[in-house]
Amino acid sequence: MDVGFIGLGRMGRAMAANLVEAGHTVRVWNRSAGPEIEGATRVASAAEAFRGDAAITMLADDAALRAVIVEGGLLDAPERPAVHVGMSTVSVALSRDLAAIHARAGVGYVAAPVFGRPDAAAAGALNIVAAGPESEIGRVQPLLDAMGAKTWRFGDAPERAxxxxxxxxxxxxxxxxxxxxxxxxxxxxxxxxxxxxxxxxxxxxxxxxxxxxxxxxxxxxxxxxxxxxxxxxxxxxxxxxxxxxxxxxxxxxxxxxxxxxxxxxxxxxxxxxxxxxxxxxxxxxx
CATH class of the missing domain: 1.10.1040.10 (N-(1-d-carboxylethyl)-l-norvaline Dehydrogenase; domain 2)
Incomplete structure (x- = not known):
């Protein structure tokens, strides 16, 4: 799959590397310089990452996610991903808002935060908690499989995850x-x-x-x-x-x-x- 990955902190860098290892085409962007991910293409803007079959965000908090995706205007860009997979640990309220905003923009949204520390992320052994429309989760399941040991599904409302x-x-x-x-x-x-x-x-x-x-x-x-x-x-x-x-x-x-x-x-x-x-x-x- 053609994947954009936004957020290369301790967890994100390992998760993106596992997507590359699984054979996906990965474009990466980080708010700061960030590390190099072997086999991934570093792009100059979040908009260049937020396109393709899916875009994954692994950002620090509500403010960072809202700034990049909503205030950054990515959902209004000419090119957008089929599905946005939000893997950050964020508030229930923001997740609910994001689901509504994505629906209006015609972009699928799946919340998929993870349990596991950086060593588990590096080993592809995360437990992934996913919620959103079944069809959208199914579409990105190969990506979740590359990053985690198991995906636990909790219904069609993203905020439940x-x-x-x-x-x-x-x-x-x-x-x-x-x-x-x-x-x-x-x-x-x-x-x-x-x-x-x-x-x-x-x-x-x-x-x-x-x-x-x-x-x-x-x-x-x-x-x-x-x-x-x-x-x-x-x-x-x-x-x-x-x-x-x-x-x-x-x-x-x-x-x-x-x-x-x-x-x-x-x-x-x-x-x-x-x-x-x-x-x-x-x-x-x-």
């Missing part, structure tokens, strides 16, 4: 907070936090999120980041906004927001999300 993504990220941050507090608690009683986490993530909590983030917390390995605390705060805020819209109380999400703000106030915004554990450790005097 973003709700699932935010719910999942809320659970991930909750798990990190729990491990950070548990490790600080154990150390308060003379038990090494690393030993506690090694035992629990090998037994009662032997799942990828606990094992992977628990290992980072145990080793205090927060750099280089796979996903930053700053982005974690962005996602928790998005979850709270969507929760308020649906009148769904999420009291613990408010706790997580404040603890993430605490980390940013201590200049830790650009370390790995696992570094949320440092807040509990610091508050306990460790």
């Amino acid at each position: 973003n709700a699932v993504k935010l719910a999942g990220n809320f659970m991930i941050v909750s798990a990190i907070e729990a491990m950070g507090e548990a490790a600080a608690f154990a150390e308060g009683h003379g038990v090494a936090g690393a030993d506690l986490l090694e035992m629990l993530t090998a037994t009662l909590f032997a799942s990828p999120v606990y094992k992977n983030y628990g290992g980072l917390i145990a080793a205090k390995r927060y750099e280089p980041p796979g996903f930053t605390l700053r982005l974690g705060l962005k996602d928790v805020r998005l979850a709270l906004a969507a929760a308020e819209e649906a009148q769904v109380p999420m009291p613990f999400a408010s706790v997580l927001r404040d603890n993430l703000l605490d980390a940013l106030a201590h200049r830790a915004g650009d370390i790995d999300l696992a570094g949320l554990a440092t807040v509990a450790a610091r508050r306990s005097g460790r």
